[in-house]
Amino acid sequence: MHTRDGTSGLRRVSRRTFLAAAGGVSAGVVGLAGCLGTSDRVRVLAAGSLAVVLEEHVGPAFESETGTGYEGEYHGSNVAMRMIEEGTKHPDVIVSADVDLLRDRLYPDHATWDVEFAANEVGIAYEPETELGARLAAGDPWYEVFADADDGEVAISDPDLDPLGYRAIHLFDLAEREHGLEGFRETMLERVYREPDEPRLLAGIEAGNRACAVVYRNMAVDHDVPFLALPDAYNFTDPTAASQYAEATYTTDDGYVTEGTPAVYNATVRADVDAPDAGLAFVSFLLEQRSLLEEHGLRVTDSLPRTHGSVPETIEP
Known part of the structure; x- marks a missing residue:
C-alpha cells in the first residue's frame, strides 16, 4: 500500500x-x-x-x-x-x-x-420526512437510528463495485469500535440495501423510498439533500487518522483486500x-x-x- x-x-x-x-x-x-x-x-x-x-x-x-x-x-x-x-x-x-x-x-x-x-467526506444523506430521517434531524445518534432500521431502509453503494461501498463497511466497523457497539457491522450488512449503480445511490431518498444512505458529501450537495456530517474518527477526512482508518478492512468478491483510508x-x-x-x-x-x-x-x-x-x-x- x-x-x-x-x-x-x-x-x-x-x-x-x-x-x-x-x-x-x-x-x-x-x-x-x-x-x-x-x-x-x-x-x-x-x-x-x-x-x-x-x-x-x-x-x-x-x-x-x-x-x-x-x-x-x-x-x-x-x-x-x-x-x-x-x-x-x-x-x-x-x-x-x-x-x-x-x-x-x-x-x-x-x-x-x-x-x-x-x-x-463520508456521511449520511437522509429524507427528513421519514421516521429515521426525522430522528437524525432531531439529533439522535446515527448509529442508534441505523440499529433500528428495517431491511432496506438504509442504502450503501455495492462494496464489491466501488470504494464508497466498502468505505460504508469500514465506517460501520470503525463506529462499532469507537462506540462499543458489539455486532454493529454485521447487523448493518444484513439490513442495508446495496445499490449497484453508484450514481443512483440517492435516487431512493429523492423518491421517498429509502430513509438514509451512506454517501460522499459532494453527492448530497449535488442532489440538494440533507447531509449528516460524522466525526473525523470515521468520516475518512483526517490524514492524521490514517492508521486508525486502516484498522477496518473488507475483501471484495474478486479478492481485493481494502483498508480504510482517507x-x-x-x-x-x-x-x-x-x-x-x-x-x-x-x-x-x-x-x-x-x-x-x-x-x-x-x-x-x-x-x-x-x-x-x-x-x-x-x-x-
Whole structure:
C-alpha cells in the first residue's frame, strides 16, 4: 500500500508551483490543447461519485476552454479498474475514488503515474420526512437510528463495485469500535440495501423510498439533500487518522483486500493510450478547478495536488 506522507515516490507541491509547471492557469491549457493534433475529444472513465461535477461542470468548462470535446463515463471505481484490466474500456483519463485502488490495480501495465487532486467526506444523506430521517434531524445518534432500521431502509453503494461501498463497511466497523457497539457491522450488512449503480445511490431518498444512505458529501450537495456530517474518527477526512482508518478492512468478491483510508481522488492518463495529449490537457485543466470542485462539495486542501510515479514533464513540477 502507498502512504501519503512522502514515501513510495509521493511528492507534495504547492498549488501555485504545480500549476505554473503544468503551464499556467488558462494559457497553458490552451497551449497544451493546441498540441492535440487530430484528437478532438478526451474520453474520461471516472468514479461515479464525480458524475455530476465532471459531466455538468468540469467537462463543459474544458470544452469551452480548449475546444476539445469531453466524453465521460461513470462507474464504481472498482468496476472501472476491472474494465481497464480486462480491456473492455479504453479511456484517455482514469479517475479513481481510492488512490491505492488505482495504483494496486493499474500499475505498471496501464499507468505509471497519477495525481491526487481532491478529497471527500463520508456521511449520511437522509429524507427528513421519514421516521429515521426525522430522528437524525432531531439529533439522535446515527448509529442508534441505523440499529433500528428495517431491511432496506438504509442504502450503501455495492462494496464489491466501488470504494464508497466498502468505505460504508469500514465506517460501520470503525463506529462499532469507537462506540462499543458489539455486532454493529454485521447487523448493518444484513439490513442495508446495496445499490449497484453508484450514481443512483440517492435516487431512493429523492423518491421517498429509502430513509438514509451512506454517501460522499459532494453527492448530497449535488442532489440538494440533507447531509449528516460524522466525526473525523470515521468520516475518512483526517490524514492524521490514517492508521486508525486502516484498522477496518473488507475483501471484495474478486479478492481485493481494502483498508480504510482517507477519501482522496486521483487521476492518470492511461499508459498505453495512442494519443496522450488530450488526456494530459484534461488532467492539467482538472487541477485548476479548485473553486469549482469545492463549490460542489469536494475538498481541495493545501497539500493538493500531490504527484506519484513518473509524471510527464507537461504536468510534473
